[in-house]
Amino acid sequence: MTVSLAMIPHSRPSLGDEDVEAVTAVLGSGQLGQGPRVEQFERAVAAFVGVHGGVAVSSGTAALELALLALGVGPDDEVILPSYVCAAPWLAVVRIGARPRIVDIDLATFAIDPGATRKALSPRTRAIIVPHPFGLAADLTKLQTLGVPLVEDCAQTLGATVVGRQVGRVGQVTVCSFYATKLLCTGEGGMLLSNDEAILEKARALREYDEEPSLQAGSFNFKMTDLQAALGLSQLSRFRSFLERRAAIAAYYQRALGPTGVLLPTVPEGRTHIYYRYVVRLRPSHDSQASMDALLTRLEHRGVQCRRPVFRALHRYLNLDGYPASEQASETALSVPIYPSMTDDEMTRTARMLCEELA
Numbered sequence: 022m023t024v025s026l027a028m029i030p031h032s033r034p035s036l037g038d039e040d041v042e043a044v045t046a047v048l049g050s051g052q053l054g055q056g057p058r059v060e061q062f063e064r065a066v067a068a069f070v071g072v073h074g075g076v077a078v079s080s081g082t083a084a085l086e087l088a089l090l091a092l093g094v095g096p097d098d099e100v101i102l103p104s105y106v107c108a109a110p111w112l113a114v115v116r117i118g119a120r121p122r123i124v125d126i127d128l129a130t131f132a133i134d135p136g137a138t139r140k141a142l143s144p145r146t147r148a149i150i151v152p153h154p155f156g157l158a159a160d161l162t163k164l165q166t167l168g169v170p171l172v173e174d175c176a177q178t179l180g181a182t183v184v185g186r187q188v189g190r191v192g193q194v195t196v197c198s199f200y201a202t203k204l205l206c207t208g209e210g211g212m213l214l215s216n217d218e219a220i221l222e223k224a225r226a227l228r229e230y231d232e233e234p235s236l237q238a239g240s241f242n243f244k245m246t247d248l249q250a251a252l253g254l255s256q257l258s259r260f261r262s263f264l265e266r267r268a269a270i271a272a273y274y275q276r277a278l279g280p281t282g283v284l285l286p287t288v289p290e291g292r293t294h295i296y297y298r299y300v301v302r303l304r305p306s307h308d309s310q311a312s313m314d315a316l317l318t319r320l321e322h323r324g325v326q327c328r329r330p331v332f333r334a335l336h337r338y339l340n341l342d343g344y345p346a347s348e349q350a351s352e353t354a355l356s357v358p359i360y361p362s363m364t365d366d367e368m369t370r371t372a373r374m375l376c377e378e379l380a
């Protein structure tokens with residue numbers, strides 16, 4: 022079979038001339054490693070979210086690991102996290118020797134299920150990782166009452182709001198990812214945000230190994246470079262327009278895909294969705310898994326790269342039973358291309374192909 026040459030990729034960075042200029046200026050300055058631009062980027066992201074400060078690091082996964090360490094989580098402590106998420110949060114927990122307790126999600130929003138989280142609490146629970154999935158903030162009201170520190174994972178949701186306030190202000194620590202195809206990119210990169218200066222201080226000390234008064238197990242080289250921070254700052258100056266473009270594409274998809282009968286993204290009252298991913302759910306059938314595989318292949322051959330929004334849920338990796346919502350999401354959720362650099366032609370072609378394939 023022939024694959025169309027004009028493939029619409031599932032994701033793509035949104036880069037412009039101003040980004041090239043910003044990075045080139047750093048190259049010319051001779052200050053490439055962690056320096057003033059990293060500090061400036063930390064201040065800018067913290068101000069955007071509305072928290073006291075930030076610590077820029079090499080990836081979102083590194084930010085998660087440092088967040089747990091800065092909260093004092095250690096070997097044999099338990100950390101609760103949802104099954105329907107990428108491997109990064111699980112890896113951060115096990116890398117520091119803690120025990121992951123995996124819970125189910127709420128299928129309508131794909132967010133961690135507060136009821137299941139409460140049931141998973143034990144005297145050893147030291148933190149709950151709350152990913153805000155696909156661009157919609159999870160509801161933290163019930164989770165806040167559980168008496169355990171929350172790590173808000175905003176890797177996919179920077180810029181979303183809850184009753185007019187930026188996501189990422191509630192947890193003891195918030196983490197971001199600036200991977201190449203994230204909402205705002207630095208190639209690779211991440212940040213830990215907090216209102217607690219002691220947490221930020223601890224994370225700063227752990228992200229590098231040099232010039233410390235003593236050898237600290239847990240310290241590593243998790244630094245971001247000024248080259249990356251310059252790209253992040255340049256992207257941040259256009260961030261509002263990125264979100265507007267995502268909203269416009271999502272509105273078009275909603276109109277175009279509504280009549281197909283797929284379940285469109287849910288947006289609870291008081292929250293904004295910034296559509297890092299446009300995730301629809303197909304109606305479950307006796308062979309959902311096979312139908313999804315076949316649909317993805319047909320779309321790819323027609324030039325539209327859709328994906329499962331989570332490659333493999335954690336309960337599937339770990340062969341665990343008892344995760345019905347994560348299981349159903351694994352079988353029926355479909356992520357449709359959406360990014361600021363998507364052209365109108367790509368947007369309309371994507372919607373048309375999907376409508377034809379789902380008819």
Ligand SMILES: Cc1ncc(COP(=O)(O)O)c(C=O)c1O
Nearest residue numbers: 080081082107109152176198200
């Ligand atoms: C919810 C979530 N958390 C953490 C990460 C890890 O971020 P990074 O790839 O920057 O390590 C990702 C990356 O996709 C993510 O989606």
